[in-house]
Amino acid sequence: MKKISESTVRRLSLYLRFLQEASDGGLDTISSDELAQRGGTTSAQVRKDLSFFGSFGKRGLGYSVPELLRQIQEILGLSRSWKVALVGAGKIGSALFSYRDFQLRGFHIRAVFDTDPTKVGAAWGDLTVRDDGEMDAALREQGIDMVIVAVPAEAAQGVVDRVVKAGVRAILNFAPIRLRVPSSVALRNVDMTVELEGLSFALINR
C-alpha cells in the first residue's frame, strides 16, 4: 500500500467527526465541498485523501453519509475496540480517564497504574489504580493495545521503555519530553507547551 501521510490521517479523523454530526442531523448525502468547508480545507483535498483508499462517492451526487462513515471507521481501524492502559493517575490522567469521547469511540481504558502509594488502590469507575510494579505483566496479560503516558517528564522514558518491552505498539504521550521508541512503535505526542509557544510566536509576529 502507498504511504499515507500523517496529515491525511488527521483529516480523515476530522471528516469522520463531521460525518457523525451530519448523520446525527439526519443528512444522508454529503459532498466533498461540504466536508471541506467544515474542516477548513478544499474539496480537492477531501477527494484526494479519500482516493488513497478507494472510490466512495457517486459523481453528481456526493457521498452517502452512512457509507462513508463506515468506510472511514474501517480505514482508521475504529470498527473494533482497543484496549488502552493509562499510566499516571495524577490530574491529567484523571481528566483523561473521565473523558467520555474516548469510550465513545472504542478506546476503552482497562487499567490504570501509578507509583504513588496514596493513589494505588483507589477506585476509578470500575477499575482500581494499580501499582506501577504490576504494569509490565498486566500489559501482556490483558492484551493492552495502546498506552497513554501521563507521568512527569522525568519518569516518561523509563515507563515507555518498559511498555515497549511488554509488546505494546502504540503510545500516546502527554509528558513534555521527546520519547525514544523503536520505529516499529507508533508514538503521538500531545504537547501543550509546544502549542502555547506556537501561539506566543503567532502573537508577536503579526
Next chain:
Amino acid sequence: MKKISESTVRRLSLYLRFLQEASDGGLDTISSDELAQRGGTTSAQVRKDLSFFGSFGKRGLGYSVPELLRQIQEILGLSRSWKVALVGAGKIGSALFSYRDFQLRGFHIRAVFDTDPTKVGAAWGDLTVRDDGEMDAALREQGIDMVIVAVPAEAAQGVVDRVVKAGVRAILNFAPIRLRVPSSVALRNVDMTVELEGLSFALINR
C-alpha cells in the same frame, strides 16, 4: 519577514526544551547534530530552522547554549509573560490549571470561568472561578492575551466567538471540534481523539 512554517515553530519549541536541559546539565556549547538527535530530526533541519532568524552558531564549534536559549526565547516571544484565561473549570480545565510547566514558561493563568453554578465561586489557587457572564468584560479589563478553551464541544464555538469579539487573538482549544475564527486570530487545537485515531490507524497498517 519570510513566512515561517508551523513545523519550524514546533521544532524551535523542542530545541528550546533541549537547550534548557543542556543548560541545567552545565553544558555550554551544543552542535546542530546533538540538538537534532534529541529531537529526532537532522542537523541540516536544525540549521535551516535557525537560519530563518539569523546566524547564531560558530563554525567549527556549534552554538553557545545560553545564547541560543535566549535567542529562541526571544524568537518565540517567551521573554515576556503572557496573560492567559481558562474557560471551563471541569476535569481538563482543572488539570491544566495545575500544570506547572505553563507558569514555568511564562504563561500565567489570570482568570477562570465556568457556567456551572456549583463551580463558580470555588477557590483555585489564588483565583476564584468566575461566572461565564463576567468573561467578556473581564478579558478586556485584564488585558488577557490568550484563552484556553476547555468546555464541551457544543459550547466551544459560542465561547470562542465571544472571546474573539473581546479582542483576544490567540486561542488554545481542547474541545473536540473544529472552531471557526477570523484569520487574524491564532488557533491551536489539542485533539486527543484525533491522536488516538492516528494510533489506531498505525496499528492496523503495519
Next chain:
DNA sequence: AACAGCTTGTGAAAACATTCACAAAATAAA
C-alpha cells in the same frame, strides 16, 4: 604560519503535499 579537524550557513536538488482543471459518471428535467 600553515595545516588538520570540526561544524556552520546556505543554495540547489529531491521529496512530499496541495491545488488545479477537466473528462467521466450520475441525476433530473424537458
Next chain:
DNA sequence: TTTATTTTGTGAATGTTTTCACAAGCTGTT
C-alpha cells in the same frame, strides 16, 4: 432520448518542506 447540471476521481502543475553537499570560518596543533 437528449440536454443541463452537478460532483467525483485523478493526472499534471504548483507550492512547500526536507535533505544534500560543500565552501567558508573557527579552533587547536605542529
